[in-house]
Amino acid sequence: MGLFMENIKDIKELEYIKGIFDTHAHYNDEKYENNREEIIKYVHENGVDYICNVGASFKDSEDSVKLAASHSFIYCSVGVHPFYVENLEKNWDKKFINLANNKKVVAVGEAGLDYSSKGFSKEKQFEVFEKQLDIAQSLNLPVIIHSRDAAQDTLDVIKNFPNVKGVIHCFSGDDVLALKYIDMGWYLGFTGVVTFKNANKTVRAVCAAPIERIVVETDCPYMAPEPLRGNVCNSVMLRFVIKKISEVKNIPVEEVLYHTKLNAFSLYKIKL
Numbered sequence: 001m002g003l004f005m006e007n008i009k010d011i012k013e014l015e016y017i018k019g020i021f022d023t024h025a026h027y028n029d030e031k032y033e034n035n036r037e038e039i040i041k042y043v044h045e046n047g048v049d050y051i052c053n054v055g056a057s058f059k060d061s062e063d064s065v066k067l068a069a070s071h072s073f074i075y076c077s078v079g080v081h082p083f084y085v086e087n088l089e090k091n092w093d094k095k096f097i098n099l100a101n102n103k104k105v106v107a108v109g110e111a112g113l114d115y116s117s118k119g120f121s122k123e124k125q126f127e128v129f130e131k132q133l134d135i136a137q138s139l140n141l142p143v144i145i146h147s148r149d150a151a152q153d154t155l156d157v158i159k160n161f162p163n164v165k166g167v168i169h170c171f172s173g174d175d176v177l178a179l180k181y182i183d184m185g186w187y188l189g190f191t192g193v194v195t196f197k198n199a200n201k202t203v204r205a206v207c208a209a210p211i212e213r214i215v216v217e218t219d220c221p222y223m224a225p226e227p228l229r230g231n232v233c234n235s236v237m238l239r240f241v242i243k244k245i246s247e248v249k250n251i252p253v254e255e256v257l258y259h260t261k262l263n264a265f266s267l268y269k270i271k272l
């Protein structure tokens with residue numbers, strides 16, 4: 001499965017990259033069905049100090065809270081991704097607020113807009129996105145934004161919630177869009193996409209963004225970085241993302257580690 005990577009030369013060479021905060025992971029995913037606990041143990045023993053496990057549907061958010069409850073180094077978020085807005089029950093928001101009040105919940109999301117696939121009602125996406133921003137505001141929680149093929153609409157919606165901040169997850173826009181979000185006080189989350197060969201635009205965004213506004217994330221099981229692209233991803237693979245950011249910005253790896261971890265604490269308001 002390519003998950004246990006002791007024998008992969010590339011990843012061994014980067015063993016010195018440790019003290020990582022993976023700000024966006026999906027360890028509830030069925031891809032980990034057979035070895036979830038083993039993988040979580042493996043990543044924690046190999047330089048991954050903290051994880052935020054992200055909820056994408058109501059059920060997934062419940063599972064995420066459970067996962068965080070059983071691991072001290074795992075935090076979680078509760079959220080409804082734009083592809084899961086259709087079948088919410090009538091008073092979902094009340095249950096959602098209850099769930100969000102759990103002490104391991106550090107954010108609302110992923111929430112947002114996604115126009116990449118037809119067959120999803122834009123109106124419903126807007127309604128559930130705005131409701132989650134509203135809840136985040138009332139609970140004073142940051143928001144993890146999922147935005148795909150919907151940059152302008154996403155900007156327009158979050159401008160209506162000036163007190164709500166958070167992270168633009170899996171940022172893959174250009175430098176101009178990156179600076180717009182940063183000017184509004186948001187963080188940008190970079191995944192394995194920055195290592196992909198066709199990622200010039202995203203690399204420009206990494207260049208333009210001050211290191212004080214960047215966090216790293218796997219979005220695992222997806223988005224495994226080069227040279228492991230296509231494999232089931234896990235948080236240890238963030239070594240490649242951190243290395244790439246250090247090369248692009250021409251700063252030491254240690255500096256990228258230090259800032260991305262500190263930024264993650266600040267983004268999720270975690271006090272140790």
Ligand SMILES: [Zn+2]
Nearest residue numbers: 024054110219
């Ligand atoms: Zn995600």
